[in-house]
Amino acid sequence: MSGTTIVRDTRGYYCSQCRQRFSITTNNIGEIKCQSCQRVSSKFSSSPSPSPSLSAHSSPRLSPNSGPNASPGSGRVLCIDQCKNKFFPHLHRNSRSNPEITGSKLSSSTLNTNPSALSSSSSSHRSGQPRKRALLIGVTYKQWKYRLKGTVNDVKRIRNMLIDQFAFQKENILVLTEEEIDKELSPTKKNIQSSLKWLVENCRDGDSLVFYFSGHGLRQPDFDKDERDGFDETICPVDFLEEGMILDNDINSVIVQPLPKGVTLHAIVDACHSGTILDLVHVYDKVKRKWMDNSPPNGSWKHTNGGLAISISACEDDQMAADTTAFNGKEMNGALTYILVEIVKKHPGPTYGDLIDMIHETIDKVNNSGCGLSKVVRTMFNSKLLQKPLLSASEEFDVYKKHFIL
Template sequence: MEPTGRVICSRCNKEYSVAKYATVIRCTECKTTIPIGGQSSRAQGQYCNSSRSSVPQSYLYFKDKFKNKHSSCPADPTDFSLDTKPSRAGSAETHPRKRALLCGVTYENKKYRLKGTINDVNSMKEMLINQFHYPPDCIRVLTEDQKAGCIPPTKKNIQVALKWLVEGSGPGDSLVFFFSGHGLRQPDFAEDELDGFDETICPVDFMQEGMILDNEINSTIVRPLKKGVTLHAIVDACHSGTILDLEYVYNRQSKVWDDNRPPSNAEKSTSGGLAICLSACGDNQLAADTSVFTGKTMAGALTYILFDTVKNNAGITYGDLLDKMHDVIERTNNNRCLSSKLLQKIFRHRRIQDPLLSASEEFDVQSKKFGL
């Protein structure tokens, strides 16, 4: 019998070709029973007819979840329908609109585990909804929070979600990419980095699947930005300074934009839109995951200070935002009430760094108001 479709096991992602009248198969890898065709929306596998066989199943998930009025963390990651009607808030034909992707990677059960990333995601989601009026159903969340049933921040899931973020965007749209997790860097062999290193973010499975490079992030969410679309990336990770490979980096000391265009003349600009990135530190610096600001709850330093500053300073400009964040960091680093041993314990022998602002084009940071 000729196969007429395919099915993907949602537990191990193994793909199978299936016969026309098949009703159920058993995954040979993880032994999960997979209903075929007509299965409920909570089935362990999802059937795709031949007309959609070239579309990644995880892409269909994000696309259809965006059209649905569901929470950003469904109770069951496989709970979705391919026959949903688009809501007005999430319709690809309605502009302007807001859309956000929030990734928090904890690296559970690893020696390099981070304790504050889910708190960071929750803070960012709260800020987007309360301060900037993002519809909750237009916010996608990737974390390892199994209790909330969230989608795990694997390399594949992050890559697919990044494509979802910019898909169908149009004039007036505001997009946000937030990442809290580990960041690394590696030698740049394409000669498009001034410092000779590519910056990366680390998905939960980066040891097996690899990191996501700044080149890929740029080509996925920066290059496609059309005129009238604004993207903000907020990256709370080490070595995150130019993680979007944007062409201009703001120098807070000299109050000018430094040229960050690649020596190789590789194209890094948008397609007419505006991309702005706020990173936790410079490319050669380390970020902090700490409880120093709350006394108990762990959080990324950038996320906590940004959340607190924006919450208490409505209508703040980018320039004032950078200055106020710098003042908080300086007071924290120089706090004489803390012993040097305690500081070393909290920061693991390093200071909290100033955040870095980069953009696809220069703008007046003293007059332009911060808005997501």
């Protein structure tokens, strides 16, 4: 079929359309049908197929300084989008269209149903069927000088992806942003803690849960000796300067440890220092292509109660995460969020291995092209986007056989 290419890389062959991998045992190659998407191709390539890419960057979601009194990075530096046609010719839209919303139309005043999922009983197991439930948090820090511009856009993109690609019901998606009028839906520390409990409340076999956070992330010294690097990772609520941060230990105890058998939790965290933000005991090493032990040195319990927890983080624990401008140079998005959503739209149901590979390939393309990077950004990131998204899990699995399905 036109447009389909069989691509060869270091691990063999795959279809450029669905990225299904397969073996070719003969050199006498004619037309080949992909057994996954049924597309036929006689074209072959040794180069990676195009993958969605960053269009430009701004400043990081945290300053290089870390610790309990560290301050996230200063104001955003917006760069002109010079590579949209190079990396996204098939996705280019007229600048007069709404660049922030794709797929489902969203209310301009709220991203929650009325009543919200937090107070509604609609997300309970009334039918006895497995449930899909999501908590999406985007923190702008409007009243602070280190405010972020892309976090609400991030939440909108993830919400649309859940609805359009994974059949989540709107009434089962809880959104916390500063745009919400209801004070219970503001991303304060208290509300985030309550919402995390709501996410896993009464979960049972077959349920699919999603936790998403876009905002500032920090590190602080580890005082209970359960971290291999000596630091706890944290997320910052809107009121963290007054109420404090939320530690990885707390997130693990609230949404990871209670997970019963048959329940799957996915966390996507687009923040600085977010690598092991769920304190999961296995971290995937992309270079070595194997799982590494991340269990606490002091023997603390960090496992689930039989369920499966999987986390995709914007960067490693000691790295910063950046925003990107999409399409027209005006809309801000977290780099991980933007890339992940575009990949899922173009390649539905990729394996976790292919998903992580494509995310890294996209960042490498941006680093190699250097397109649209301002002098300030080049200085802050040492001429490169220094973030390596990380995959971690509560148990090991074959990343090139298990598919990313929420």
